[in-house]
Amino acid sequence: MVWRVVDGRVQPEAVTVLALDDEFAEIQTTLPLGTPVVALGVNRLQPGQAVRMR
Secondary structure, eight states: OEEEEETTEEEEEOOEEEEEOSSOEEEEOOSOTTOOBOOSSGGGOOTTOBOOOO
C-alpha cells in the first residue's frame, strides 16, 4: 500500500510490489504518473489524516 495525497489528506492505495531492495521498491499501480504520495512517516498515518506537502 502507498499513501496518496488527495486535497491535503492521505488515502491508502493498494499496489503490487514487484521488487524490493534496501532503498527502492518497484510497484505496479493504477495511479497516474505524478500522483503525490507520502514517502516519510507512513507508519504513523491514518486514512483521512491531514498532511503538508513540501
